[in-house]
Amino acid sequence: SQKIEQNSEALNIQEGKTATLTCNYTNYSPAYLQWYRQDPGRGPVFLLLIRENEKEKRKERLKVTFDTTLKQSLFHITASQPADSATYLCALAFTGRRALTFGSGTRLQVQP
């Protein structure tokens, strides 16, 4: 069965630094991959999407890369701020299946 792995340990970084979160998957490559942010007591909120034929996607301070050879996506937040502290989830969509499969998420803590 398909497995999605995100670092279960919290990532602690200093304000202003770049946070890098990892999403690894096994078996089949997805048609596309999405990243979501989740705050305590709230539902996940969509951030970025990247397709299987794209290497990189940017949006403001966010950058996502997608390496189908390594079966890995990296999510970067540059010039991080305490307000970026949250749990970040990656989600994969496979051809022929409309629903997303989510990773367990990585908690990011940005220290002021």
Place this chain on the structure above:
Amino acid sequence: DAGVIQSPRHEVTEMGQEVTLRCKPISGHDYLFWYRQTMMRGLELLIYFNNNVPIDDSGMPEDRFSAKMPNASFSTLKIQPSEPRDSAVYFCASSFRWDRDVFSSYNSPLHFGNGTRLTVT
């Protein structure tokens, strides 16, 4: 737009009781998803609908769980009888099939509600 609306926000019930969770998707969205989130298993897909029709219910744990979507603006997830292991946060999400900016059948993001926290004692 008010977003996806779920009710109740919190539900505490005793084992054996029936529980009904409710969801109002974003108007115009034609996909609706029910997910369950726990610390141990993360976000798991339970069932999803397209145009009110259930498409994939393979994630529904067992016959105690049932979901309906009688119209485009309302869905319910029912657990009968409830058990302590059903305790979790249940999320409803909706989406378009087609992203308005880029035409692809697989890239519409999900819009989640804020969930119902269910505690079964």
